[in-house]
Amino acid sequence: MQSQNRKLDWEQFLKIREEALKSWPTGQEVDLAEAIAYQKQIPASRRFGQRLEEAKKEGITLAQPRAGVALVHEHIELLRFLVDEGGADLLPTTIDSYTRQNRYNEAQAGIEESRTVGRSMLNGFPAVNHGLTACREVTEAMKVPVQVRHGTPDARLLTEISLAGGFTAYEGGGISYNIPYAKEVPLERSIRDWQYVDRLVGYYEEQGVSINREPFGPLTGTLVPPCISHAVAIIEALLAAEQGVKSLTLGYGQCGNLLQDVAAVRSLEELADEYLERFGYKNVVITTVFHQWMGGFPQDESKAFGVISWGAATAAMAKATKVIVKTPHEALGIPTKEANAAGIRATKQLLNMLKDQPPLVNNEIITEKELIKIETRAILERLLEFGEGDIALGTVRGFQAGVIDVPFAPSRFNAGRLLPARDHNGAVRLLDFGNLPFGEDIKEVHREKIAQRGKLEGRDPSFQMVIDDIYAIGKGMLVGKPR
Numbered sequence: 078m079q080s081q082n083r084k085l086d087w088e089q090f091l092k093i094r095e096e097a098l099k100s101w102p103t104g105q106e107v108d109l110a111e112a113i114a115y116q117k118q119i120p121a122s123r124r125f126g127q128r129l130e131e132a133k134k135e136g137i138t139l140a141q142p143r144a145g146v147a148l149v150h151e152h153i154e155l156l157r158f159l160v161d162e163g164g165a166d167l168l169p170t171t172i173d174s175y176t177r178q179n180r181y182n183e184a185q186a187g188i189e190e191s192r193t194v195g196r197s198m199l200n201g202f203p204a205v206n207h208g209l210t211a212c213r214e215v216t217e218a219m220k221v222p223v224q225v226r227h228g229t230p231d232a233r234l235l236t237e238i239s240l241a242g243g244f245t246a247y248e249g250g251g252i253s254y255n256i257p258y259a260k261e262v263p264l265e266r267s268i269r270d271w272q273y274v275d276r277l278v279g280y281y282e283e284q285g286v287s288i289n290r291e292p293f294g295p296l297t298g299t300l301v302p303p304c305i306s307h308a309v310a311i312i313e314a315l316l317a318a319e320q321g322v323k324s325l326t327l328g329y330g331q332c333g334n335l336l337q338d339v340a341a342v343r344s345l346e347e348l349a350d351e352y353l354e355r356f357g358y359k360n361v362v363i364t365t366v367f368h369q370w371m372g373g374f375p376q377d378e379s380k381a382f383g384v385i386s387w388g389a390a391t392a393a394m395a396k397a398t399k400v401i402v403k404t405p406h407e408a409l410g411i412p413t414k415e416a417n418a419a420g421i422r423a424t425k426q427l428l429n430m431l432k433d434q435p436p437l438v439n440n441e442i443i444t445e446k447e448l449i450k451i452e453t454r455a456i457l458e459r460l461l462e463f464g465e466g467d468i469a470l471g472t473v474r475g476f477q478a479g480v481i482d483v484p485f486a487p488s489r490f491n492a493g494r495l496l497p498a499r500d501h502n503g504a505v506r507l508l509d510f511g512n513l514p515f516g517e518d519i520k521e522v523h524r525e526k527i528a529q530r531g532k533l534e535g536r537d538p539s540f541q542m543v544i545d546d547i548y549a550i551g552k553g554m555l556v557g558k559p560r
């Protein structure tokens with residue numbers, strides 16, 4: 078059925094809910110009235126949206142790691158360690174990959190195996206299998222707010238259990254948790270399933286319980302130009318606001334050039350205010366999240382700390398409300414709790430040293446910010462045309478036409494025709510625009526900057542630049558210059 082950005086009718090929601098709660102036995106534990114009452118007794122000190130709003134007012138950047146292991150008590154221990162030894166301001170509960178694909182039988186097997194071998198055999202916390210009592214054990218054991226982070230195209234059951242389980246923030250969206258994560262999930266389906274998620278959050282809001290929602294900013298985390306990640310963020314903000322979401326954190330994955338990244342964070346918040354205002358969504362609190370470099374990392378831990386620190390510094394200079402922290406084990410896999418805590422400590426050293434310094438402003442940042450806004454608006458306006466004013470319908474048609482396109486995404490519903498490459502300063506530009514609805518003037522800016530790099534490197538702009546840039550940071554550089 079055709080996508081549309083309309084608030085889900087409550088009776089229709091309840092019908093869908095019956096099915097969603099049946100998809101694993103723990104769904105039957107969720108009683109909405111009881112869950113609302115439970116959420117209402119969670120103190121302000123453990124409410125995610127409230128902590129973000131305080132940070133925004135103070136003009137500081139909060140540090141949040143990713144973390145999740147298979148068993149409940151080990152997960153509690155891990156999260157406590159990240160606060161006590163790492164200094165985490167906000168906590169995650171990263172969900173495992175089986176749960177993200179609704180493969181709860183395999184998640185169950187992973188739990189049993191973890192109990193047998195005495196270490197986590199899952200790459201995250203299987204919240205659906207553990208159920209809401211275990212989730213409450215986790216959230217009640219923490220002294221800071223906890224958010225569920227995952228990558229689930231169909232997250233309906235996970236959301237029900239997470240919210241009833243006392244988590245006060247929830248990541249993801251119908252595009253950002255589909256296109257970069259799945260091959261075969263039609264956008265119509267994931268948008269519809271995430272309208273369910275946001276409608277549930279809207280219901281909690283209507284009952285006086287504020288739940289923070291965070292579309293997944295970085296997407297494929299591989300040279301994603303700001304205009305692409307911003308377009309997705311704004312679409313998911315509009316879809317969420319329509320369902321009654323009032324606390325939104327919009328995100329962006331670090332690209333590596335300071336001026337572009339600062340301009341990206343600033344433009345993201347300004348565009349969000351602009352589009353939410355235009356479509357009449359009132360009292361939506363917007364905060365921002367900056368993800369430390371999401372691409373390939375150096376194996377060497379000292380170099381990894383360099384990358385982490387650069388991300389921390391940029392987040393602080395951009396005055397992002399929160400920064401998602403990487404670890405020195407990024408190139409190796411799931412970090413130990415010690416490595417995870419070390420990444421947070423390095424990050425907080427930078428945040429603390431920079432929090433008394435004024436935000437970075439200069440002409441290049443202003444120029445870059447305007448460029449990003451022009452590009453992002455060009456995409457969004459075309460989508461609205463395609464959708465005859467409806468952003469959900471326009472998004473589905475826009476992806477089919479490639480007027481919005483995420484570089485290196487696995488989804489077969491993504492055109493995959495963009496080719497990003499860095500200019501000689503390391504800012505991400507476009508070598509191939511695919512079918513993006515950009516004017517010649519904008520395209521000329523990108524072509525000139527990449528041509529300039531070619532001249533300096535003594536080579537023609539080519540796909541080789543893209544490949545060199547993908548590996549550059551792992552090899553200790555930013556721009557993938559030829560040897």
Ligand SMILES: CCC[C@H]1O[C@@H](n2cnc3c(N)ncnc32)[C@H](O)[C@@H]1O
Pocket residue numbers: 143144145146171200201403407410411412
């Ligand atoms: C989009 C998320 C990718 C990032 O998410 C990290 N990540 C995934 N799962 C866990 C986990 N269970 N504990 C700590 N970090 C984790 C990866 O390292 C990568 O950086």
